[in-house]
Amino acid sequence: MLGAMNTATPQALVQAGFQAQNQGDTARAEAAYRQALAMQPDHAPALQLLGSLLRKQGDLVQAEALLRRSLAADARQPHVWNNLGNLLHAAGRSAEALVCFDQALAQAGSSPYPDAHYNRARVLHALSRLPEAAASLNRALALTPQPSVALLQLHAQIEGDSGFIASALATLDKALQLAPDKVALLHNRAVLLQRAHRPAEALAVHERAAALGLDAADAHYNRGNTLQSLGRHAEALAAYGRALAHDPRHALTLYDLARLRWRQGDADFDAELRSAIAADPASPLLPGVHAHLLWRAERHAEAAQAYRLALQHAPHAPGLLDGLGRSLVRLGETEAGLQAHRDAVAAAPQDVELRSNHAASLLVAGQWPAALAEAEAACLMAPTHQQAQALRLLAWRLQGDARADAVCDVQRFVQVIELPAPAGFSDIASFNAALAQELQALHGDRQAPIDQTLRGGTQTVGDIFEQGHPLVDALKARISEAVEAYVAALPQDGTHPFLGRRTAGWRFTDSWSSRLSQQGFHTDHVHPHGWVSSAYYVAVPEGVAEHPQREGWLQFGRPDLPLAGVARDTLVQRMVAPQPGRLVLFPSMLWHGTVPFSAAAERLTIAFDVVPA
Secondary structure, three states: OHHHHOOOOHHHHHHHHHHHHHOOOHHHHHHHHHHHHHHOOOOHHHHHHHHHHHHHOOOHHHHHHHHHHHHHHOOOOHHHHHHHHHHHHHOOOHHHHHHHHHHHHHHHOOOOOHHHHHHHHHHHHHOOOHHHHHHHHHHHHHOOOOOOHHHHHHHHHHHHHOOOHHHHHHHHHHHHHHOOOOHHHHHHHHHHHHHOOOHHHHHHHHHHHHHOOOOOHHHHHHHHHHHHHOOOHHHHHHHHHHHHHHOOOOHHHHHHHHHHHHHOOOOOOOHHHHHHHHHOOOOOHHHHHHHHHHHHOOOHHHHHHHHHHHHHHOOOOHHHHHHHHHHHHHOOOHHHHHHHHHHHHHHOOOOHHHHHHHHHHHHHOOOHHHHHHHHHHHHHHOOOOHHHHHHHHHHHHHOOOOHHHHHOOHHHHOEEEEOOOOOOOOOHHHHHHHHHHHHHOOOOOOOOOOOOOEEEEEEOOOOHHHOOOHHHHHHHHHHHHHHHHHHHHOOOOOOOOOHHHOOOOEEEEEEEEEEEEEEEEEOOEOOOOOOEEEEEEEEOOOOHHHOOOOOOOEEEOOOOOOOOOOOHHHHOOEEEOOOOOEEEEEEOOOOEEEOOOOOOOOEEEEEEEEEEO
């Protein structure tokens, strides 16, 4: 047969090869394409067809070279630009892929090319450029009368990642109508249900996907997260174990498994993570994850060591440099730590977190003017960044700047409200007694999450206002009334970092319950995801409200930073006594924490964050 091809033209050979490829005879197709190229080396169709064939065979290097040669011979090939973009995206070169899809659309001109718009949306989604991804996908949808499952699936992913969970679920349901047994769609739906705080429904969908054969690391990992939300910790551990059996270096599983073990009081909480690092010492990812956990566990020397290990393989990674800087400054290695911070900011000067963390370390080092400059830069980049606002406010206070009192009038903005009992209860005391029983059933851990501010206590998992607990919902209604009044009473001031965010509406973002035991407390902190934050007291130890040393009280104004030459207790601006039925509302950017208490009884609270709608 090949002998007959010897007398054919390059175009005839390409046609014969294409026919052979469609019939599944890839060897004959490849021979035909190569024979055509031997006769005409710059034959654009032969180059692109051979490139596409080699890509399917896994030879990405040769495939890319052939596609580029085809485009060099004739750049007016939209489909080749599209194919090259797909190859580059699959190889992890998303930025280069985006250029190719743009070229595909440019070469297509006025001809509709929904596939290129769809692929462009895929790349933009992978790059977390969500508004642009949505725009590209909308163009693909507009050119496609009957959207495919793939289009709908990507549509749902972009909606979900943009925070539109209900819309994403509706879109995904349309895809499932077309492919009800497609396990990837079911898995995506389970993840969205989990994010919508509907873990029981999420678990049912996970089980259906598993019954249909889904057996992958991501699936087991996400099922483990759902089981955690349902308080089924042993099963969650087993699910994480199955994820690691598929992929021993699955970073998200290793991270959340370590966090769960920590909450369960396991001293060897990071065992699997350490083993994975030992098995893959050249990867910066897992040592970086480990370092983050060690920092949260306040094991600063070990965190610094882990950050250094990660930096051996990614020496210019801004997040790793930042973590090393924070750890070294806390260890007293101030100049080395600040240099690591400077290197991190130089590598990513527009990163607000890096600027904010640098400001915090400069405050610890006593370099207040420099800290103020970094905090100011962070506030300019992200005016709603609560940590940056808190650090700027602290720098002003330390330097005696009058702007501190003007921006955060603690007596004015911290409000104490005695809530009335919900309907069906004669008084707030009887309601709180019943609410305490409902909450106790939700506290199934042995210690607080590693990345939270509790010490000597536990915290509930998930958004407690969205879990359907009857008495919590009754309290939420009373709290909503109080928040509405608080926000309505705030004056208008568009230039103010707190008041300037005031709008006609607001919404809850997070909510949880904390339980502190004897000697328990909250470290001083701010709430990064809020605008207005809170504490509602369900139960407190007897006598705490009148305690002469104010044990268990809520205090405002003292930072968690070990400031050089400054006694932090002198920075306390206001203290509020805890009393059952009392709600305290305050700006999320205001430092706050609690004083440890010696009583044997527990302190039970509910807290939440609010942001403008």
